[in-house]
Amino acid sequence: MGEGDNRFRVELRSLIPRLRRFGHALTGSADDGDDLVQDALEKALSREAQFHEGTRLDSWMYKIMQNAWIDKKRSSARQRLVVQPMEEDTFAIGEDGRDSFDARINLRQVREMMERLHIDERSVLALVSIEGQTYQQAADTLGIPIGTVMSRLARARNKLMALLDGLNPAPRETEQ
Amino acid sequence: MTTVSDEMITAWLDGELSPQQCEEVEQAVAASSQLGLRVARLSRMDRMLAPAYAETLKLPIPERFEAILFRRRAPVWSLSGLRSVFGDLLEPRPLGMATAALVVGVVAGSLLLGVPAAKPGFETTADGDLVANKEMGMSLASLQSGGAAGPQTIRIKLSMVDEGGNYCRQFETTGASGLACLDNDKWKIDTLSPTKATIANGEQYVMADGAVESAIATALERRGVKEVLDQSHEAAAIAAGWKAPQY
Missing domain, CATH: 1.10.1740.10 (RNA polymerase sigma factor, region 2, helix turn helix motif)
Structure with missing residues (x-):
């Protein structure tokens, strides 16, 4: 004291x-x-x-x-x-050759789509991608195994990508 | 063709894989243009997350947070309030006769307890006020709380702004401890009490006694504390030459 x-x-x-x-x-x-x-x-x-x-x-x-x-x-x-429940298979990343992702998405949209993630996924994404914590630090903060951090992160990123793609669908390009 | 899981890709983007695992992912990415595009898009999306919330970092800290941390809402702090923040620095102890003398001194205004006017570090103005001399004044103006550089014989304990908007610094020096407040470019000694403390190189070798701390607590209560400066605000005040705070 x-x-x-x-x-x-x-x-x-x-x-x-x-x-x-x-x-x-x-x-x-x-x-x-x-x-x-x-x-x-x-x-x-x-x-x-x-x-x-x-x-x-x-x-x-x-x-x-x-x-x-x-x-x-x-x-x-x-x-x-x-928190809208979403089907797992809708989170697969489109492999359509889009390469102007960040040009079509603004930061407000990123925040809005972050809200659509489940709180567990949002938390781990915020800790690692925004607050810069390591996986071990995030695991300690959230009281979960490091493997769960990895799986939640992967799921969160895939969902976010799918949500943002849904906002601004890009024209399909020919796959190389 | 090597297949890698989503978990591996995301861990690779975050630099969380071993060199061997990195090599596996890199080989897979090199072998598949589709995977390469997917990884690149994930990476770009992830890099947008921190900027999406970066504005929050630039906002001023709301007063309600300051109030929770430093109890600034009270216009004048109560002694119990001061104790709750300063803790054992202001811990009440049996004060005996010294307390009565201190209280009389406080009521009369500036407090001097058995400190000769000619004490090194201080001088008396034509108006009879005790102020820090040039050397002590420079130390009070330049030192950060908790430390001292060189052969300093003064240690700053806390910096604050009183209700009148004046900067005050609680200090300890060899043989005395007190509170100095900036008044017309002079560090006027509000409260000064003799102690058995020895300060050398910024370190305190003997703790000041409870009567002294209570005297300072009483002085702070009398003046009112508007803000206790944290390290960054104190550093800013030092850099600005202790110009009047903006309130």
Whole structure:
């Protein structure tokens, strides 16, 4: 406590921009993401004694946010509206030679399609592709085996690709 | 033809495979133009994810987060509030006679407890105010909390902005501990108490006693704390020469 307590708060403050980014990616809304950050900050301060020196504070906070969001979604009917179940075979990547993918997709569309992913897939994609965590760090943050991180990531990327392709179908080109 | 799983491809994109596994994926990609296109598209899509949320990083931190972390909402902090943030720095201890003298000093304004006016590091102005001398003033203006460079005999503990918008720094020096607040380009000593602390090279060798910490807590409570500066804000204030904060 004392200086250490203040240091803990200062370290939390330094994480806020990244926590907000993760919250935005996780919830699909900047406002909902900020509410999640606020909730996580309050939980972190009340649980400071549970934080072990030497572990990553960012991973600890991501985990608090992930759990809080899952709890919220479980108690909300919105879960059924936001996360649309999709058939697995619709997630196969088209092999039609499209090579102007990023030119047809804007960043808003990327965010919108991220919302369509299942929360488990969105979480792991946000941790690895946005927050830059390694697979092991993501596995530790989410409390899942590293193999599950790999499979969720692959599934999430394939789904996202299919969703974005569906937004802006490209003209078919002749396969080389 | 070598086949690779989606998991292998995604792990390859993330640099999570062993050299041998990388070679397997690269051979498969080289052998199939379709797979090559697919990998390239996945890679491009993945590179769009971080930029899609990058704007969030540039936003100012909302006041409500600052309030949660540093309890800034109260216009003037209570002593219990200060203790909750500063913890054992302000831990109440039996104060005895010293406390009464401190409280009298606080009520009267600036607090001096048995510190001779000629003490090294300080000087008295024509108005009778105790201020940091040139050398001490330079240290107060240039050091970051928690450390000191060179043969410094002063250590900064915390930096803050009081309710009046003045920068204040809690410091320890050999034989004394106190609070200095910037006032007309001078670090005016708000509170100064003798301690048994010895400071050398920025390190404190003997802890200050509870009476001193309580005196500083009382001074902070009297002045009101608008903001406790974190490392980045403190560094910015130092770089800006402690110009008046914008509130």
